[in-house]
Amino acid sequence: MAAASGPTAEELLKELAPQVLGVLLRRGAPFAAAEDAVQEALLEAVRRWAEDGAQPADPRGWLVTVAWRKHLDAVRTDAARRRREVRVAAAPDPGPTEQSDDTLLLLLMCCHPSLSRPSAVALTLRAVGGLTTDQIARAYMVPVTTMAQRISRARRTIAGERLTRSGDLGGVLHVLYLIFNEGHSGTADLSTEAIRLCRQLVRTTEDPEAQGLLSLMLLHHARRASRFDPDGTLVPLDSQDRARWDTALIAEGVGVLQGALALDRLGPYQAEAAIAALHADAPSARETDWPQVVTWYDELVALSDTPVARLNRAVAVGEADGPQAGLRALADVPEDVHRHAAVEAHLRERAGERQRARELFILAARRATSAPERDHLTRRAAALGAGS
Amino acid sequence: MARYLLLKHYRGGPQPTPEGSVPMGEWTAQEVSDHIAFMNQVADDLRERGEFVDAQALSPEGTFVRAGGEAGRPVTDGPFAETKDLVAGWMVIDVESEERAHEAAAFLSSAPGPGGRAINEWIEVRPFLTEPPTVTD
Numbered sequence: 001m002a003a004a005s006g007p008t009a010e011e012l013l014k015e016l017a018p019q020v021l022g023v024l025l026r027r028g029a030p031f032a033a034a035e036d037a038v039q040e041a042l043l044e045a046v047r048r049w050a051e052d053g054a055q056p057a058d059p060r061g062w063l064v065t066v067a068w069r070k071h072l073d074a075v076r077t078d079a080a081r082r083r084r085e086v087r088v089a090a091a092p093d094p095g096p097t098e099q100s101d102d103t104l105l106l107l108l109m110c111c112h113p114s115l116s117r118p119s120a121v122a123l124t125l126r127a128v129g130g131l132t133t134d135q136i137a138r139a140y141m142v143p144v145t146t147m148a149q150r151i152s153r154a155r156r157t158i159a160g161e162r163l164t165r166s167g168d169l170g171g172v173l174h175v176l177y178l179i180f181n182e183g184h185s186g187t188a189d190l191s192t193e194a195i196r197l198c199r200q201l202v203r204t205t206e207d208p209e210a211q212g213l214l215s216l217m218l219l220h221h222a223r224r225a226s227r228f229d230p231d232g233t234l235v236p237l238d239s240q241d242r243a244r245w246d247t248a249l250i251a252e253g254v255g256v257l258q259g260a261l262a263l264d265r266l267g268p269y270q271a272e273a274a275i276a277a278l279h280a281d282a283p284s285a286r287e288t289d290w291p292q293v294v295t296w297y298d299e300l301v302a303l304s305d306t307p308v309a310r311l312n313r314a315v316a317v318g319e320a321d322g323p324q325a326g327l328r329a330l331a332d333v334p335e336d337v338h339r340h341a342a343v344e345a346h347l348r349e350r351a352g353e354r355q356r357a358r359e360l361f362i363l364a365a366r367r368a369t370s371a372p373e374r375d376h377l378t379r380r381a382a383a384l385g386a387g388s
Numbered sequence: 389m390a391r392y393l394l395l396k397h398y399r400g401g402p403q404p405t406p407e408g409s410v411p412m413g414e415w416t417a418q419e420v421s422d423h424i425a426f427m428n429q430v431a432d433d434l435r436e437r438g439e440f441v442d443a444q445a446l447s448p449e450g451t452f453v454r455a456g457g458e459a460g461r462p463v464t465d466g467p468f469a470e471t472k473d474l475v476a477g478w479m480v481i482d483v484e485s486e487e488r489a490h491e492a493a494a495f496l497s498s499a500p501g502p503g504g505r506a507i508n509e510w511i512e513v514r515p516f517l518t519e520p521p522t523v524t525d
Contacts, residue, residue, distance in 0.1 A: 116484045118389045119438065140389065142441050142482050150438025181521045182389065191522060220523050234520060275525060312525060370520040 009049055012059060013042050018128045018200075020063045022102025025109065029071050032155050035127060037074060041067035103128065104204040107197070108167030111175040112158050119154035120175045126151050128200075129193050139190055140182075172201065173213050173269065180217050191221055202256070211260035212270030218253030219276035222246040234372035238285035250280045271300040290320035307337040315343055323351040341367055342377055349384065358384035391441065391482050391516040392489040394496055398448060398474040401510030408507040415502055423507075426499045434481055434492065445477035480516075489513055 007015065017038055024034035041063050049055050056062040110124040122140075125131045131139075137147035180194035198214040226240040235241075257273045275296045282288035297313035310333045318326020326347045333340060345360035361381035368374035412420060427443075434440035454460040479496065483489050493511040501507035 118482070118484050121389070122438070140482065141391075146435060146438050146440050146482070148438075149436055149440075153436070153438055177523075178389070181523050182519070216523065237525060272523070279525060315525075369515070369518055371517045372520050374517065 009046065009055065012055070013045060013063075014130045016060050016063055017042060017130050018106050019060060019102040020067050021127060022106040023064050024067055024071060026102070026105065027068065031109070031127075031159055032152075033071060033074060034067075035155075037067045037071035038063075040070045044070075102204075103200045105167075107172045107201060108169070109158055109161065110154075111168070111172040112161055113168050113171055114157055114161065115154050117175065117178060119150055119157070120171070121178055122147060122150045123154040123158075124175055124197070125179065125190075125193065129197060131193070169205070169207060169210070173209060176201070177213060177269075180220075191217070191224070195221060206263070208260040208263040208265045209267040209269045211256050211263075212267060212273045215253045215257035215260065215273035216269055216276055218249045218256065219273060219280050222249035222253065222280065228372070232372065234376045236376065237279065242283065245280065250277075253277065254280070266299065266303065268300055268304040271296055271303060275300070285319075288319070290316055294320050307334050311337050311340060311343055315346070318347050318350065323347045327351065338367070338369065339364070342373075345377075345380065349380075354384050389482060389484065390486065390489070391480065391518070392486075392493075393512075393514040393516065394479040394481065394489075394493045395512040395514060396476040396478060396496075397510065397512065398476045401512065404510065405508045407501045407503075407505050408509040410502050419500070419502055419504070422500050422504065427496075430492075430496050430499075431479065434479070439481045439483050439488075439492070441480035441482050443477070443479045446475055448474055448476070486513075486515070489515075 020041065021034055021038045024037060025031065029037065044066055045059070045063060106128055107124065110127050111120045115123065122136055125136050125139075126133060133148050133151060134144050136151075137144040140147065176194050176198050179197070180191050182190060195214070195217050198210065198217055201210050202214050222245050223237075223240060225246070226242070226244040227235055229235060253273065254277050257270065257277055260270050261274075275293055278289055278293050278296070293316045294313065297309065297316050300309045301313060311330070314326050314329035314333060317329040327344070330340075330344055330347065335341075341360050342364035345357045345364055348354075348360060349357035358381050361377050361384065365374050365377035365381060368377055412423070415423070431440060431443050452463040481489060481492055483492065490513060493513045497509050497511045498506040499509070
């Protein structure tokens with residue numbers, strides 16, 4: 001939310017733009033036309049509000065009125081050009097319950113199941129996040145023409161879809177999770193953007209999984225300063241300087257999680273957030289409540305039995321009950337799962353099997369999907385090579 | 389979202405098809421033009437899908453260079469003709485899944501060659517390393 005001093009006009013417009021877009025979509029404007037109309041209204045707002053020296057009392061209502069008028073103008077111009085009869089339905093008044101749903105409806109539209117995930121990510125950042133196409137292209141390190149195509153293709157795909165309230169909220173959560181988790185080092189701060197979008201979502205729904213996802217994001221974001229050395233070296237959780245974790249974000253994340261758990265509808269994001277909260281609560285890796293972490297992984301596997309969840313559970317079992325127990329838990333995990341070799345290497349090293357651990361770290365480094373992970377695993381292998 | 393390198397080789401890969409074994413120098417001018425037009429079409433299709441990142445062709449001429457004074461002076465001939473593999477060029481794509489990367493590579497492989505028949509050349513698909521994920525536990 002905006003600080004008590006009040007948002008700047010720019011912040012306010014960024015916050016209101018998706019809401020106004022949602023209103024236009026609800027009134028039946030096609031997606032691309034609605035976006036154009038909102039953009040024009042934003043430009044007019046910047047100009048007019050500066051001239052008048054003040055914002056209108058109801059900036060949102062002002063923007064809706066202007067954007068809708070811009071849209072009608074465009075429709076009439078277009079219709080006149082094509083010599084078609086003008087048929088514009090009267091604008092329905094937005095009811096009181098509609099307003100808070102605008103952002104949710106827009107998110108449901110942008111994350112529609114008919115879109116590929118990259119397309120949904122791009123459209124969400126553009127239409128809801130208000131990022132420019134250029135910013136999104138740089139964040140994902142693709143040419144701006146490619147990103148422009150991806151977005152316009154996504155718009156065409158959803159052009160015929162109807163906006164309904166009973167859309168796929170799980171799809172929205174997954175897209176926001178992807179935006180947060182991609183961790184690209186581009187110019188736009190996507191993690192912060194994902195948190196901002198998830199906050200908006202949480203304000204519009206009572207969904208405990210949306211809250212669980214927000215909590216998960218906040219708790220991981222809190223570790224941000226400690227995840228890399230100044231030279232870019234990856235620092236794993238057990239070696240991070242916990243004094244650098246952001247205690248305000250942790251407190252907020254834990255608070256959001258408690259609110260979600262109180263609704264008593266547990267889901268995978270809440271379980272993952274609970275695990276992150278246990279780590280956040282521990283003064284060191286050694287002092288972590290590992291049995292409790294294992295319990296939450298059991299919940300997670302029961303809710304969503306994925307190989308990755310089982311793999312991470314094996315790590316926790318290894319910490320709670322020793323490396324042999326961890327290796328037994330790992331036996332349930334398919335070997336082709338990403339990071340399987342890395343986890344087994346770690347457990348073998350703790351079990352004293354240095355030679356086997358070294359071979360597995362070398363294999364894990366070959367299979368790493370990121371350079372910092374690869375370098376970290378190569379160093380672990382090298383450390384076992386010396387004097388063993 | 390994942391980024392892949394689609395690597396075209398002059399030689400190399402598993403067993404080549406008969407069409408893929410005829411050097412381009414022995415094709416007709418029209419066959420060469422059709423092949424290049426197909427490559428451009430593939431790139432345009434990828435652009436239209438919002439998946440295109442880069443496409444480059446490499447000259448077969450190259451030089452090996454290394455440190456080490458006289459012993460490391462540039463090498464431009466000799467072992468080159470005998471090397472079993474030469475990279476001809478690449479496309480870089482940004483796609484939803486490995487399956488989609490394989491699909492795009494298979495299409496790229498089906499470029500026309502002698503007699504207008506698909507050469508079905510081997511395309512090597514290599515994932516790029518990414519940034520590590522934010523959520524790790």
